Amino acid sequence: MIHRLARIIPSAGFEGHSGGLRVGIGDDAAILRPNTGSEMAISCDSCLEGVHFHAKLQPPESVGYKSLARATSDLAAMGAIPSHFLLTLALPPEKTGIWLDRFAKGMARAARRFHMNLIGGDISRATRVLVSVTVLGKVTPGKAVLRSGARPGDLVYVSGPLGRAQLGLEIVLRGLSGSASLRHLVQQHFYPEIRLRLGNWLASHRIASAMMDLSDGLSMDLPRLCNASGVGARIFEAKIPRIVIPRQLHMPKLDPLGLALHGGEDYELLFTIPPSEVRRLSRAPGAASLKMVGEITRTREILLLGSDGSAAKLPSLGWDHFRGVK
Amino acid sequence: MIHRLARIIPSAGFEGHSGGLRVGIGDDAAILRPNTGSEMAISCDSCLEGVHFHAKLQPPESVGYKSLARATSDLAAMGAIPSHFLLTLALPPEKTGIWLDRFAKGMARAARRFHMNLIGGDISRATRVLVSVTVLGKVTPGKAVLRSGARPGDLVYVSGPLGRAQLGLEIVLRGLSGSASLRHLVQQHFYPEIRLRLGNWLASHRIASAMMDLSDGLSMDLPRLCNASGVGARIFEAKIPRIVIPRQLHMPKLDPLGLALHGGEDYELLFTIPPSEVRRLSRAPGAASLKMVGEITRTREILLLGSDGSAAKLPSLGWDHFRGVK
Numbered sequence A, B: 001m002i003h004r005l006a007r008i009i010p011s012a013g014f015e016g017h018s019g020g021l022r023v024g025i026g027d028d029a030a031i032l033r034p035n036t037g038s039e040m041a042i043s044c045d046s047c048l049e050g051v052h053f054h055a056k057l058q059p060p061e062s063v064g065y066k067s068l069a070r071a072t073s074d075l076a077a078m079g080a081i082p083s084h085f086l087l088t089l090a091l092p093p094e095k096t097g098i099w100l101d102r103f104a105k106g107m108a109r110a111a112r113r114f115h116m117n118l119i120g121g122d123i124s125r126a127t128r129v130l131v132s133v134t135v136l137g138k139v140t141p142g143k144a145v146l147r148s149g150a151r152p153g154d155l156v157y158v159s160g161p162l163g164r165a166q167l168g169l170e171i172v173l174r175g176l177s178g179s180a181s182l183r184h185l186v187q188q189h190f191y192p193e194i195r196l197r198l199g200n201w202l203a204s205h206r207i208a209s210a211m212m213d214l215s216d217g218l219s220m221d222l223p224r225l226c227n228a229s230g231v232g233a234r235i236f237e238a239k240i241p242r243i244v245i246p247r248q249l250h251m252p253k254l255d256p257l258g259l260a261l262h263g264g265e266d267y268e269l270l271f272t273i274p275p276s277e278v279r280r281l282s283r284a285p286g287a288a289s290l291k292m293v294g295e296i297t298r299t300r301e302i303l304l305l306g307s308d309g310s311a312a313k314l315p316s317l318g319w320d321h322f323r324g325v326k
Helices: A002-008 A060-076 A098-114 A164-173 A183-190 A196-204 A218-229 A256-262 A275-281 B002-008 B060-076 B098-114 B164-173 B183-190 B196-204 B218-229 B256-262 B275-281
Strands: A021-023 A030-032 A039-048 A081-091 A117-125 A130-139 A155-158 A210-213 A232-236 A269-273 A291-297 A302-305 A311-313 B021-023 B030-032 B039-048 B081-091 B117-125 B130-139 B155-158 B210-213 B232-236 B269-273 B291-297 B302-305 B311-313
Touching (some): A002 A117, A039 B117, A039 B130, A060 A098, A060 A210, A081 A098, A081 B039, A130 B081, A196 A210, B030 B117, B039 B060, B060 B130, B081 B098, B081 B196, B155 B275, B164 B256, B196 B269, B218 B256, B218 B291, B218 B302
Parallel strands (some): A232 A302, B232 B302
Antiparallel strands (some): A039 A130, A155 A269, A155 A291, A232 A291, A302 A311, B081 B130, B155 B269, B302 B311
């Protein structure tokens, strides 16, 4: 089965030529030659049926694509360039045929897009699909951008509109993903864009003081960045880039600001820069969609400033596995 | 929760001192400095409730210990020295308290024993416990021992008696693991020994021509090594090191030879050496328990030679997830 996957997903075996790989898929472990000119970034992430996705609502191609994209977004958040990955997969026997092939095709699409090779893995049986991906990448020594570098006075940016993935999920949950006029809105939920070029640019130009990717929603993730940096933040409600909700979806629970603050899985980058770097930032890849949403404060709290001048603590209502509610 | 784990399990954060780690647990990804004097070995393995273990029959400490030991055994099989690991964990809310602490203690024990540090991970909610571990190690450039190096005429060795873990499992399944006279027999099932020193010695002295660890039983794993090498093997039934089955367990299905051939999870090393290396092998760590069990043949089949001179193809009856039977 590993061999079937390796035929579909870009992979490298013995003496593969790519990125210093000496032994790839098929042995007890993969062997990588060290690259003296760079540091290695490594992260892992999982995608579980019934937790991260509903098998009946999500095409297998999307499960494959998104499992790799989610994990690789963590490399983008360090400023690293992805190179290799390992796949741990467990699935029920009835999904080892067509489902697995479609899963592999989706993962292959992500691997080609991110220029990554599968170098190892593990497959076992389970009652539900479980995917865990470990990703490897390289970053120029000393240039990885951590969560902990934000300083009072730094400006807080996001790399694009927030709430898109959550809106996609809501469309899927309402059974409307087949609607021609809504289908494109499901893309960011099924096949998330991740910000590899931007992340690497911000790191290699030493512009970002702190960075992470937005996986659980701004209201969950901004406090994490602030905690790591020992700071707080002031966010301007009016500046948060949000999405337009199509008329046919208007429902009380779906407001653009709520989606932007608390919606998960956008995989946009959240980063801070010193004010002196604003000019250089305008040359970043995709600079037009970068939005300044607030500033870092010495006071360790997260405030949301309303357009009317009001200030309120931002409640963390994003995705928390062990609260289990949005 | 990650922080609770990191307090119990040896782990390294920012600017950890160990093994070239620059950024450890707590950021989007870990960052490792390359070590120019060695290659990096990397592998992943999973341990799933209901598949690899029964939560009611296996102490949480064992689940933690074994999850790391299983994965690290793959490094032993390459001759690598383990250094770091990442943990993907999913568990039901009711296991986030005492169960998780006990799991972490078991994993900590393995990490200390193997000199490994936790550098990253991911925790989510699930209905059953899922553990996936990615392990990193180092090996002298060019010295990793692959599965593919066995040549006709090479001798086949195993690093110790086979069937111990399977016997332990049978004792547990019969509800006898509490019995004082049987308890020690459950050790290899709950807290497997892995052969790190031997694996590294065989690699660094360039003695083994091929090597792997025995996770699914000799009858499943030897064909894998032979396939990778493009060879076959002849195994001498009388030479297979087996265990003594306690009198009170005598049952028709439990015979020492069957356990040795088809029992899984021993994590002993299976390796081949050219006959000219037999003398040097006597200086290996734990040389007394190394047993020559057969030889590599040009003919691509696996034969079991009986003491009576009979020869039969060895059926692969070890662990296969998608056969689902032993």
